[in-house]
Amino acid sequence: MADILVNNLNLWYADFQALIGVKAHFTQKQITAMIGPSGCGKSTLLRVFNRMNDLIEGVRVEGEVIIDAENIISDKTDLVGLRKKVGMVFQRPNPFPLSIYENIVFGQKVHAEGLTKLKLNEIVEDSLKSVLLWDELKDKLNKSALSLSLEQKQRLCIARLIAVKPEILLMDEPCSTLDPQATSRIEELMRELKNNYTIIIVTHNMQQAARVSDQTGFMLLGELVEFGKTEDIFTRPKDKRTEDYITGRYG
Amino acid sequence: MRKIKEFVIEKLILVCGLASIFFVILIFLFLTKEGLSVFKSVSPFNFLFGKSWYPISEPPQLGILPLILGSLLVTLGAAIISIPIGVACAVYIAEIAPLKIKEILKAGIELLAAIPSVVLGFIGMVTLVPWVKTTFHLPTGLTALSGSIILAFMAMPTIVSIAEDALYSVPKSYKEGAFALGATHWQTIYRVLLPAASSGIVAAVMLGIGRVIGETMAVMMITGNAAVIPQSILVPVRTLTATIAAEMGEAVVGSEHYFALFAIGIVLFIISFIINVTADLFLHKRH
Numbered sequence: 001m002a003d004i005l006v007n008n009l010n011l012w013y014a015d016f017q018a019l020i021g022v023k024a025h026f027t028q029k030q031i032t033a034m035i036g037p038s039g040c041g042k043s044t045l046l047r048v049f050n051r052m053n054d055l056i057e058g059v060r061v062e063g064e065v066i067i068d069a070e071n072i073i074s075d076k077t078d079l080v081g082l083r084k085k086v087g088m089v090f091q092r093p094n095p096f097p098l099s100i101y102e103n104i105v106f107g108q109k110v111h112a113e114g115l116t117k118l119k120l121n122e123i124v125e126d127s128l129k130s131v132l133l134w135d136e137l138k139d140k141l142n143k144s145a146l147s148l149s150l151e152q153k154q155r156l157c158i159a160r161l162i163a164v165k166p167e168i169l170l171m172d173e174p175c176s177t178l179d180p181q182a183t184s185r186i187e188e189l190m191r192e193l194k195n196n197y198t199i200i201i202v203t204h205n206m207q208q209a210a211r212v213s214d215q216t217g218f219m220l221l222g223e224l225v226e227f228g229k230t231e232d233i234f235t236r237p238k239d240k241r242t243e244d245y246i247t248g249r250y251g
Numbered sequence: 252m253r254k255i256k257e258f259v260i261e262k263l264i265l266v267c268g269l270a271s272i273f274f275v276i277l278i279f280l281f282l283t284k285e286g287l288s289v290f291k292s293v294s295p296f297n298f299l300f301g302k303s304w305y306p307i308s309e310p311p312q313l314g315i316l317p318l319i320l321g322s323l324l325v326t327l328g329a330a331i332i333s334i335p336i337g338v339a340c341a342v343y344i345a346e347i348a349p350l351k352i353k354e355i356l357k358a359g360i361e362l363l364a365a366i367p368s369v370v371l372g373f374i375g376m377v378t379l380v381p382w383v384k385t386t387f388h389l390p391t392g393l394t395a396l397s398g399s400i401i402l403a404f405m406a407m408p409t410i411v412s413i414a415e416d417a418l419y420s421v422p423k424s425y426k427e428g429a430f431a432l433g434a435t436h437w438q439t440i441y442r443v444l445l446p447a448a449s450s451g452i453v454a455a456v457m458l459g460i461g462r463v464i465g466e467t468m469a470v471m472m473i474t475g476n477a478a479v480i481p482q483s484i485l486v487p488v489r490t491l492t493a494t495i496a497a498e499m500g501e502a503v504v505g506s507e508h509y510f511a512l513f514a515i516g517i518v519l520f521i522i523s524f525i526i527n528v529t530a531d532l533f534l535h536k537r538h
Contacts, residue, residue, distance in 0.1 A: 050431060052427065052430065052431060055426075055427070055430065079433075080433045080434075080435060081433070082433075083430065083431055083432065083433035084432075084433040087431065087432070088431040090424060090427065090428065090431075092424055094422070094424035094425060094427065094428040095428075096425055096428065096429070096442075096443050096446075096447070097425070097446065097447045098443075098446065106429070106432060106434075106442065107432045107433065109442070110429075110432065110433060110434040110435070110438045110442065111433060157428070160432065161432070164432060164433065
């Protein structure tokens, strides 16, 4: 398991500065929620941690993001290794148009670990069990993953991540396409997973942040305004802007 | 007043829409009427599987098996050459090429599509044919292989542009998902993007092949036009299309030969129809 230590992180999309001097410490075995209005940079910050921003042209990053004593911003970072360690769940569930089974063993196959069929089966079972899908899906592993419900798809995406044994889980509004019941079940799952991972969740939903997280960070216009224990942020925020946001005065 | 205008415009558009179907039906009826007459003198089985095509001997021998095999051989050769190159080119344009190179390549592909087939045939005749002759030590370079190579050039633009479209319309989230799991770019392409775009790619290939099988001018110029059953890809062959084009001028109207050429037209029509329908099925599967 690993912490993420962020120090003086700046990020530009061409001329636009999307992150300004961000400084934070994400601790293992904790769920950290990132809140803030649209366009405040919370998703951008998340995408620095697994270098997904590299897919966008014209991105420039400066500063330090230390994971396991390594600054992952560096050009020398092994992206494959980093992304194996830092997994991501997206806003829209994005299972591949393959079977359920193939979706889960995808990570194993790309990392070429040369596992036997038996071992792969075991991984599929374990990963599906850890997201509580095994009983529902064990008889239809060869069905297309696209035939599942939205919630099942999102769980499958989490299972697919767990199968590569990451240390950090990044969740970018993982419940925004789900109904309230599915949302609460995914939150339940997050609480179960937090003992084994460092979890960071970006969310628009402040109740969700308050419900599931241990730490919360509030971002505004690219700055991390306040970062601390969730209780403190929601009950006695230090910054006026945080207070305005959580009391619904803007955002 | 407005209602009448709407009504007239609607009906006009309807007529235009029906016109194309109407013409296809007319063409098919005409083909059938002329073509089926050949079966008065030769059975459908002997027509399709007869081994000799001597339309002007007495009595005429009207077996089109050599022509069918000629078409199939040239098409198969063209497919073997153009599919891997075309799909690889599409992958490069859709996924790997930097923006500038992408633009240049796309323009180049469009240009390739714009070259008239007679020009390609002519270039093939003066460059490719001698090359095939010396490379394989053949008595003539006018072979099925030469035809396949030139036709591969004609199939390529269709295959590349439709396959590129298919790859481009794969949701970006698949790519992100694969990258986020630590897949390399190449792994993402062949494990996720290609399977996701597969139906579109199959359609691209089918349409490319459809173009090849209907092509006439270039093949007539460089395949040697010998109506014999080909034993290898290095001998002259004659295709269905080239036969019609070459012989229609000299066939006596109303003769068995004349009807036989129309019957060849029916065979071609059916082959193209099957290919297009298959391509359509795959394209619709995509949506």
